[in-house]
Amino acid sequence: MPVTLFLMTRKGLAVLDAVVNRYGPSAVGRVVGAADPAVERDYAAEIRDLAARYAIPYTERTGFAGPEPDGYCLAVGWRWLVRGTDRLAVIHDSLLPRYRGFAPLVSCLVNGEPRIGATALLASAGYDEGDILAQEAVDVSYPIRVADAIELLAPVYARLAVGFVGQVLAGGPVTGTPQDHSRATYALWRDDEDYRIDWTRPAGWIRRFVDAVGHPYRGASALVGDRLVRVLAAQERPDVPVENRTAGKVIFVDGGRPVVVCGEGLLRIDRLVDDATGEPLLPLARFRTRFG
Structure with missing residues (x-):
């Protein structure tokens, strides 16, 4: 049959x-x-x-x-x-x-x-x-x-x-x-909240997360102020000693690409877009940016 x-x-x-x-x-x-x-x-x-x-x-x-x-x-x-x-x-x-x-x-x-x-x-x-x-x-x-x-x-x-x-x-x-x-x-099941990046995680974990929820899925998300953004590509960067370590803050800008402090290590965001419009958001407009 x-x-x-x-x-x-x-x-x-x-x-x-x-x-x-x-x-x-x-x-x-x-x-x-x-x-x-x-x-x-x-x-x-x-x-x-x-x-x-x-x-x-x-x-x-x-x-x-x-x-x-x-x-x-x-x-x-x-x-x-x-x-x-x-x-x-x-x-x-x-x-x-x-x-x-x-x-x-x-x-x-x-x-x-x-x-x-x-x-x-x-x-x-x-x-x-x-x-x-x-x-x-x-x-x-x-x-x-x-x-x-x-x-x-x-x-x-x-x-x-x-x-x-x-x-x-x-x-x-x-x-x-x-x-x-x-x-x-x-x-566990996943919903929109589970796309959100936890910046307190190690940079290597976040890189794998970004890659794992990318296309054909919607992409890893973060908040910049009240704006929802999607991190579509990222790379680990060598860590530096940070005396007042705060996960999610930009510490460097590399060719217009923000380097973000993680719980352990640093992560450079190579592709960033607005969730609502798909508009590219790099090069970064403002150095003092916090990703939530």
């Missing part, structure tokens, strides 16, 4: 392309898609267009009546519960059982994990607790931007999806390996 695919993001597009190239369009019974206003580019149109190219039925999430009673489903990048089926697999952005939960790739990159990866698992009542079907890791080095990490993971997602769909098409039982729940860690 063909598989219903619930797809979002660049990784969802990679999955659809890989499954069709491996097994043909008949392997996919339907694609369910959705837009994501939380990112700059959500690939919703590309997924819809690719489904149309292969004559695969496509439905927007809001118009989807429900999965086939006996069919398998696979969710990639999906943000909502899929109801009406007990044959659901999910591909999750981490090497489970670590980083269960929300936006795990962002948390992995912020924490400087040396390996990222993805896990195909069976859905469960508790989030990301189901049996593992397969997982694959990728070594990374820093600095790395989240967009580049996504590109590294897209083929991983494709291989995991091809493996799952192959199991379904073979007609045998789809079974996995139980997780070691004692090793589980969790990643």
Whole structure:
């Protein structure tokens, strides 16, 4: 029986392309898609267009009546519960059982994990607790931007999806390996407040944070007075002794780029824009600037 695919993001597009190239369009019974206003580019149109190219039925999430009673489903990048089926697999952005939960790739990159990866698992009542079907890791080095990490993971997602769909098409039982729940860690949900830079953190941590929440996300934010700004690129700079260390204050200006005091170390902001207008804010207009 063909598989219903619930797809979002660049990784969802990679999955659809890989499954069709491996097994043909008949392997996919339907694609369910959705837009994501939380990112700059959500690939919703590309997924819809690719489904149309292969004559695969496509439905927007809001118009989807429900999965086939006996069919398998696979969710990639999906943000909502899929109801009406007990044959659901999910591909999750981490090497489970670590980083269960929300936006795990962002948390992995912020924490400087040396390996990222993805896990195909069976859905469960508790989030990301189901049996593992397969997982694959990728070594990374820093600095790395989240967009580049996504590109590294897209083929991983494709291989995991091809493996799952192959199991379904073979007609045998789809079974996995139980997780070691004692090793589980969790990643909390994120909202607009979680884009805000904590200048009391070390400069290296802030640099990873800036890179991890950049495009396709909205970018790390800060306040300059009452103005919300986005820090889109930054680099660590050598620290200096500061007798009255105050995180968030500009200490130097390097070619119009502010060098900001952090809890440990210094960070030079290389790209800064107004959140509301996108207007570039460098070179810095005022030396005595405090980032909050």
